Structures are given as structure tokens and as C-alpha cells.
Amino acid sequence: MTARAAAMKAEGREIITLSQGEPDFDTPENVGEAGIRAIREARTRYTAVAGIVPLREAIREKLLRENDLGYTLDQITVGCGAKQVVFNALFASLNPGEEVVIPAPCWVSYPDMVRLAGGKPVIVDCAEADGFKMKPEALEKAITPHTKWLMLNSPCNPTGAVYSEADLIGLAEVLRRHPHVWVLADDIYEKLVYGKARFATIARAAPDLFNRTLTVNGVSKTNAMTGWRVGYGAGPIELIKAMNVIQGQTTSHTSSISQYAAIEAIAGDQSYVPRFAAEFEKRRDLVAEKLNQAPGLTCSVPDGAFYVFPNCAGVIGRRTASGRVIETDTDFAMYLLEEAGVAVVPGSGFLASPYIRISYAASVEELTKACDRIITACIKLLQEKAA
Numbered sequence: 001m002t003a004r005a006a007a008m009k010a011e012g013r014e015i016i017t018l019s020q021g022e023p024d025f026d027t028p029e030n031v032g033e034a035g036i037r038a039i040r041e042a043r044t045r046y047t048a049v050a051g052i053v054p055l056r057e058a059i060r061e062k063l064l065r066e067n068d069l070g071y072t073l074d075q076i077t078v079g080c081g082a083k084q085v086v087f088n089a090l091f092a093s094l095n096p097g098e099e100v101v102i103p104a105p106c107w108v109s110y111p112d113m114v115r116l117a118g119g120k121p122v123i124v125d126c127a128e129a130d131g132f133k134m135k136p137e138a139l140e141k142a143i144t145p146h147t148k149w150l151m152l153n154s155p156c157n158p159t160g161a162v163y164s165e166a167d168l169i170g171l172a173e174v175l176r177r178h179p180h181v182w183v184l185a186d187d188i189y190e191k192l193v194y195g196k197a198r199f200a201t202i203a204r205a206a207p208d209l210f211n212r213t214l215t216v217n218g219v220s221k222t223n224a225m226t227g228w229r230v231g232y233g234a235g236p237i238e239l240i241k242a243m244n245v246i247q248g249q250t251t252s253h254t255s256s257i258s259q260y261a262a263i264e265a266i267a268g269d270q271s272y273v274p275r276f277a278a279e280f281e282k283r284r285d286l287v288a289e290k291l292n293q294a295p296g297l298t299c300s301v302p303d304g305a306f307y308v309f310p311n312c313a314g315v316i317g318r319r320t321a322s323g324r325v326i327e328t329d330t331d332f333a334m335y336l337l338e339e340a341g342v343a344v345v346p347g348s349g350f351l352a353s354p355y356i357r358i359s360y361a362a363s364v365e366e367l368t369k370a371c372d373r374i375i376t377a378c379i380k381l382l383q384e385k386a387a
């Protein structure tokens with residue numbers, strides 16, 4: 001899909017890309033300036049593997065102030081994005097064949113990272129009717145004596161689902177019966193929560209699980225800093241130490257310049273964050289409203305992140321004007337690319353079908369144009385005789 005979109009662009013077709021996993025905003029000026037200052041002040045040498053002390057101090061204060069979670073500095077590690085933190089945790093902890101429970105739809109990197117680390121992903125399908133959230137009964141069923149981790153991601157990529165405190169308490173009741181299972185809470189979309197929904201994280205919702213929870217977060221999505229590569233994890237000291245060993249023999253640490261910029265992102269002026277969130281919320285409403293006008297698609301309104309995950313069951317089995325049958329969500333995504341010039345990601349990439357993921361981290365003008373084109377493409381498809 002990506003290759004096809006690039007080839008079409010090279011041919012001069014105007015493609016609207018809604019497959020991106022990053023905010024379309026620039027890094028805020030105060031943060032950029034902190035990075036420039038770090039270069040000017042020659043803060044450009046190797047740092048401690050776990051990250052510079054003032055950054056870990058800023059993270060410690062953030063977790064206490066905003067999440068009511070109390071960590072010491074040596075319980076905090078900084079990596080090259082939240083991605084490396086998750087990777088380090090899995091590599092530091094998984095023995096061959098150990099299982100990781102992953103609610104799906106999920107960020108595609110989780111199962112691949114588990115496999116790379118020698119573990120076994122155990123995918124738990126979460127129904128759209130349940131808001132794409134895992135029920136306690138499903139978690140109970142998925143746990144075996146070989147389970148090492150439960151991965152939780154709220155707000156979720158790709159569905160935008162947000163687990164409430166009550167949802168997490170329900171899952172915690174199950175986890176309490178299985179003390180060998182650790183929890184990885186990927187909170188990277190924490191600040192992108194809309195309407196009445198409230199962000200919650202399991203180490204706070206169930207304090208008795210604090211000692212077996214790794215809380216992961218970062219500046220990529222909240223602070224529009226995806227390219228700076230700064231994420232962090234906070235958890236049990238033995239785990240953090242082992243993660244630092246992995247990092248020490250791979251990347252060593254993330255860029256010193258990025259670390260200084262991240263201090264400003266986490267401890268400095270963040271008045272732009274509510275502005276970003278308000279803008280995303282407006283776009284979410286626009287996109288969901290429009291996509292529900294597309295015959296064959298149904299789009300629920302998610303509570304967080306910057307994605308919608310419309311169901312495209314209504315277009316499966318339909319025939320395009322050129323006679324091709326849309327058999328899967330990948331076929332549909334390819335059709336949208338070819339017919340409408342809009343690039344989206346098929347749900348199968350997130351282990352859920354038939355859906356597509358649309359990122360609304362794009363301008364209102366682009367989103368309006370893209371949705372109008374999707375509506376037209378769906379109308380065309382539904383006008384053709386069914387296969």
C-alpha cells in the first residue's frame with residue numbers, strides 16, 4: 001500500500017495520506033529552543049544509559065503530579081521512543097515461549113516485538129460492541145501458567161478506545177488471581193482524551209498491582225515530538241535495571257539533545273497540549289460524521305488518540321467498476337487508494353477485520369476532501385452489482 005501510494009504520487013496523482021501515526025503539528029517552539037540551547041551549550045556527549053538525571057527528575061515529578069504514581073529515579077528509564085522502552089521490557093523479561101496477552105485490535109508492533117524476543121503473542125479479540133475493550137472474562141480465559149505480560153494500551157491505537165478506571169479495576173480483579181502476570185501500560189496517548197472520557201492507568205487504578213506494572217509513556221504524541229525519539233518507562237527496579245542492560249548494549253541512550261528538549265516538554269510550558277487536543281476532538285467529530293454518510297461504512301466515535309476505526313463490512317463482497325471484488329479490508333484500502341486517492345491502513349494490520357484505520361492528524365481541509373472522496377467511492381461501489 002505504501003509503495004503503491006508512493007508510486008502514484010511519483011506519477012503525479014494527488015494522494016491524501018491518512019495513514020500517519022503522528023500529529024501534524026510542529027514541535028512547540030519552547031521545546032525546539034531547548035534542543036537548540038543544548039547544542040549551543042555542547043550538551044552533546046554520551047549520557048547515562050537510563051537518561052540524564054534532570055530528565056528523569058522531570059518524569060518522576062510528572063508521574064507524581066499527574067498520575068499520582070510515586071517512583072524513585074532508579075525506577076525510571078528513558079529510551080529512543082516508547083517503542084524502544086516496550087522492546088527493552090520484552091527483551092529483558094521474556095523466556096522462550098512465554099506468553100504475552102495482547103488485546104486486539106492492537107498496535108502491530110506488539111506481536112512482532114514479542115516474537116522477536118522469543119515469546120508468544122496471545123491475541124484476544126475485543127468486539128466492537130464492547131468498544132473494542134477487553135472484558136475481564138476474556139482476560140481470565142487467555143491467562144495460562146506461561147503468561148508473563150498483559151499489554152494494555154489506552155487510549156488505543158488503532159481504535160481510540162479509552163479504558164475507564166472502572167474497566168481497569170475489573171481487569172485488576174482478574175490479575176489479582178494471577179500474581180505471575182505483569183502489566184505493561186502503554187499510556188503514550190494519555191493527553192488525547194475527549195468529551196466526558198477520562199484517562200486512567202492501571203498502577204493507579206489498582207495500587208496493589210504497582211509492583212508488577214511497567215508504565216510507559218513519552219513525548220512523541222502529546223508534544224508533537226515523534227522524530228526526537230524520547231519515551232520512558234517506570235516500574236520495578238529489577239526490571240528497569242535489566243532494561244538498562246539491554247539498552248546499554250544496543251542504542252546506549254537516546255540523543256542527549258532530545259533529552260534536554262524533553263525536559264522542557266515535560267516540565268515546561270505545555271499550554272499547547274489542550275489546544276492540540278481540542279483541535280483533534282473537532283477533527284474526530286468531523287471525520288466520524290462524514291464517514292457515517294458513506295454507504296457501507298459505520299464509524300463509532302472513539303474517546304481518544306487521533307484515529308477512527310470504521311467498520312467496512314458493508315463493502316465486502318461488492319464489485320468495483322473494473323470488476324474486481326472487494327474481499328478484504330486490504331482490498332478496500334487499495335480501492336480507496338486507487339479510486340479516491342486516499343491512503344488508509346487496513347484493519348488486518350492491527351489484527352482486526354473488516355475495518356480501516358483513518359488518522360485524523362491532518363488539516364480540516366484535507367480531512368474534508370478525503371472524506372468526501374471516500375463517500376463518493378463508496379457510493380460508486382454500492383451502485384455496482386454485488387458480486
Ligand SMILES: Cc1ncc(COP(=O)(O)O)c(C=O)c1O
Binds near residue numbers: 080081219220221
Ligand atoms: C500504541 C503505541 N505505542 C507506542 C508507540 C511508539 O511511540 P514512540 O514514537 O514514542 O516510539 C506508538 C506509535 O505509533 C503507538 O501507537
